[in-house]
Amino acid sequence: MTHGHLGTLHPGTLYVVATPIGNLQDLSPRAAQTLGSVARIAAEDTRHSGRLLTHLGLNVPMLSLHDHNESHRIEQVDRYLVAGEDIALISDAGTPLISDPGFVLVRALRERGRRIVPVPGPSALITALSGAGLPTDRFTFAGFLPAKPAARKQALEQWLAHEATLVFYESPHRIVHTLTALSEVMGARDVVLARELTKTFETFLSGTPGALLAQLEEDPNQARGEFVVMVQGAPPNVEQTQQAFSEDTLLNALLAEGVGVKQSAAVSARVFGGRKQTWYARLQAMKSED
Template sequence: MTHTPPGTLYVVATPIGNLDDLSSRAARLLGEVTRVAAEDTRHSARLLTHLGLNKPMLSLHEHNEARRVDTLDSYLAAGEDIALISDAGTPLISDPGFVLVRELRARNRHIVPIPGPCALITALSGAGLPTDRFVFAGFLPAKPGARRQALDAWKTREETLVFYESPHRIVHTLEALNEQMAGRDVVLARELTKTFETFLHGTPASLLEQLVADPNQARGEFVVMVAGAPPVEQSEHQTISADALLTTLLAEGIGVKQAASIAAGIFGGRKQTWYARLQTMKSEH
């Protein structure tokens, strides 16, 4: 650790299943740091034991993270190097660590990320869906109404959608996807890097059938990937028609706010966008 000052926090990515995926740099740093902050110390102790290490550890999870900031900051101020790890994958990515990193950066502490396994990137690399643009939305809400509302908000996005899901909610999520995005290409990645790693491809309805036919496919943690919505192409004819309609509405004395609502209802898009367009047209006349 000759290139970093004493008192550095290392954000270390750890395996999501296969222990051989731990990088040599991560293994070396775990051996060199003074202590380890882990999401679940009992779980992470198995990784350290696998590496032949016995390090002082303290827990850092969603329920105590804010309270741990001062404690960890005091260790760093004393010149200790600390590794932050989660149960699996990259810390902060749907795992604890954001509050800690944000607060320590505000205190000008030195923070070094050590890249490595990440379930969403691993899943995308093997799914066969577009990866030039994607949206990661973490875990969907657990309650049915909130889940449907979230999917309704995402369904017009043209990027590939990526969610995490647990085994006891995967069927409910597919049912909600079938309501909101029926016919879309969906890929389920489960048990990534483990013995029973599986990629299932189909529509929400066909995937539901597969999980019902083989309940074993509903086991394990999931990365759910959904093809984005097809792009909305606005033709030249539609553009001319939109301009004609807006001009007519303004000429008839329709208020800008009401005209924006009418335009959004006919042509789609955000009311705010139509409002700004109408305001521009109004100022030009």
């Protein structure tokens, strides 16, 4: 309970605490200290998280917060905070709100002006990317793909021209279906599977979706555990890039040689197609930039 000067009561803080995704030694000292200092812990599965608290030698009151009761918990958690209690929010593994419950609660409490403090730590998404050897300057995290085959393929088709690395989470009983859909939609794209991250049987497998399917068929043990599926982005549209480059090259050359905008527009329309007026407007804009 936090007391200010003259005995005034300050609302408590909600700490969003990342917990291990496998290896318990990945819990940071700050996270352990936070879990030991709060009045209550809101956990996705209290029995599952109870084992972590036992490991830490902590006995802190817990309340469940999962997809089905999250909106009902807002008032209750807020009452505790208003009463001056600090609360920790944890999920079963990793960073809360990343494909886990908590978003509804955190948004509602932020709107009420409550103090939210993230305590960073493990995340399967970042852990997998850091060891995959795929480009990570840009990536798109798409959570879990739809369970139904048609919807799954449709989702992948939407990402077909996406140039950033794609990242999905997948369960063991659906991994073969997902690789099959990837093979059908994206062909021989590079895919990296990370499974059992930070655990004893942590494995990274890489290859085309077809090659990975063959590996899983050969060794069914590789289809066990939770997966992070990372897919190389689409190659840049080379034709479009070259076309844009050659257009700009020609337009700049015409202007540099002192050819009038009207004549340049006529030449551009003849070389590349399109309407003269469109080229005229583009050339005018280029000229006014100089």
